[in-house]
Amino acid sequence: xxxxxxxxxxxxxxxxxxxxxxxxxxxxxxxxxxxxxxxxxxxxxxxxxxxxxxxxxxxxxxxxxxxxxxxxxxxxxxxxxxxxxxxxxxxxxxxxxxxxxxxxxxxxxxxxxxxx
Amino acid sequence: xxxxxxxxxxxxxxxxxxxxxxxxxxxxxxxxxxxxxxxxxxxxxxxxxxxxxxxxxxxxxxxxxxxxxxxxxxxxxxxxxxxxxxxxxxxxxxxxxxxxxxxxxxxxxxxxxx
Numbered sequence: 001x002x003x004x005x006x007x008x009x010x011x012x013x014x015x016x017x018x019x020x021x022x023x024x025x026x027x028x029x030x031x032x033x034x035x036x037x038x039x040x041x042x043x044x045x046x047x048x049x050x051x052x053x054x055x056x057x058x059x060x061x062x063x064x065x066x067x068x069x070x071x072x073x074x075x076x077x078x079x080x081x082x083x084x085x086x087x088x089x090x091x092x093x094x095x096x097x098x099x100x101x102x103x104x105x106x107x108x109x110x111x112x113x114x115x116x
Numbered sequence: 117x118x119x120x121x122x123x124x125x126x127x128x129x130x131x132x133x134x135x136x137x138x139x140x141x142x143x144x145x146x147x148x149x150x151x152x153x154x155x156x157x158x159x160x161x162x163x164x165x166x167x168x169x170x171x172x173x174x175x176x177x178x179x180x181x182x183x184x185x186x187x188x189x190x191x192x193x194x195x196x197x198x199x200x201x202x203x204x205x206x207x208x209x210x211x212x213x214x215x216x217x218x219x220x221x222x223x224x225x226x227x228x229x230x
Contacts, residue, residue: 006159040222041222042205043160043205043218045217090160092159101148102148102209103218104150104162105162106162107152107159107160107161110157110158
């Protein structure tokens, strides 16, 4: 079955530690995204990548970093510089963000990060 | 400043009745609008979309209506079922600078009572 796999599902981190969230897709999609969801808030874009070895900052990129060395993988690192890292993180992919038609994103199941 | 607004945080409907979820937007450059459904601790799943050149799109129990002059869209679910209980997000794309990225509203939590 094609889809997006995020791991771990739950993660606890001490203040001052970096943590990396994994995102893998086997949909052969070109574009991948990271969103953050906080209670009562919509999904806010952290980073996105339209192609391998290229990525762009979203609306709330500060304190986060990404890499896109392979088409299937788009890991997100939450660094100690992120002031409020406790949140639900969602990875998504789409055929291409620049293609014609609605850009339908397929989401993973999410990773919940809690900073202790 | 929010470009996509869902002003009702929650909505409660009786099973079998119609659910109407509303969404307003401010950017007239948006060319597509999408609705996603999300259960707790899961990722959102795509429901239905509409192009800005249309005023209605229907898929089974789900219909989306677009009123461009009012910058307003709505999702109708009829008949509503208990399994429809979830958070519904409205999203828009094509504002000219976002390269197709989606801008989401804050969501409306729908509860369908048996």
